Amino acid sequence: MMKNLRSGVCIPVLSAIALSACTLFESAPVRHYALTPFSAAEASSAQPSTGPIFAVAPVRIPQYLSQRWIVTKTGETEINLAENDQWAAPLADDIGSVLSENLTAMIPSDRVVQLPVPASVPIDYEIRVEIVSFERQPDGGVDLVARWTVFGDGGRRLVKMDRSAFRRDDVANDYPSITRAMSSLIAELSHDIATTLQRLPATAAAS
Numbered sequence: 374m375m376k377n378l379r380s381g382v383c384i385p386v387l388s389a390i391a392l393s394a395c396t397l398f399e400s401a402p403v404r405h406y407a408l409t410p411f412s413a414a415e416a417s418s419a420q421p422s423t424g425p426i427f428a429v430a431p432v433r434i435p436q437y438l439s440q441r442w443i444v445t446k447t448g449e450t451e452i453n454l455a456e457n458d459q460w461a462a463p464l465a466d467d468i469g470s471v472l473s474e475n476l477t478a479m480i481p482s483d484r485v486v487q488l489p490v491p492a493s494v495p496i497d498y499e500i501r502v503e504i505v506s507f508e509r510q511p512d513g514g515v516d517l518v519a520r521w522t523v524f525g526d527g528g529r530r531l532v533k534m535d536r537s538a539f540r541r542d543d544v545a546n547d548y549p550s551i552t553r554a555m556s557s558l559i560a561e562l563s564h565d566i567a568t569t570l571q572r573l574p575a576t577a578a579a580s
Contacts, residue, residue, distance in 0.1 A: 405461040406552040410474040411560035425497035426484045432469045434504040445509040458548040475563030499528040515541045517558035537565045
């Protein structure tokens, strides 16, 4: 009689332990984020221009940012990888795509392309961007530091070399807020580059 009672008690206890273990190790849902071009409401009212063809080269980013997890800094040399908050596409590709869209609206021009393109496309100016840092800092600010260059003659002649640094202060420590701040910083970088491109002369290849 006692033996049967003990067996009956053991089964529900083991079931409860197993259920607790499953609950403990159940994976949290993964959320995906993408950078976005600046608001269309902020775009110039001018019509897209004809003129030079601008080509945006693949963007270079630090190796620690070249992964699907969103990276934030938690100390001077320490970073955090957000296991359940990830980029929907490679960050370098996302930056290049948003940068191209921003330049199209800001120049304005309907002749902005992303490299590579067929050899038959007569590129006038090539834009190369290297991201130095692009993450939320321990003090709550989000920083973007980038080096960028503009080349003429289809990428053979240096026209402009510059370094831009931007910051958004007091960004909430949640990933929707962080990624919105990052998109706004890419818009500021785009504005710097677009200002330079607007002053460039049309070339013989432009029509």
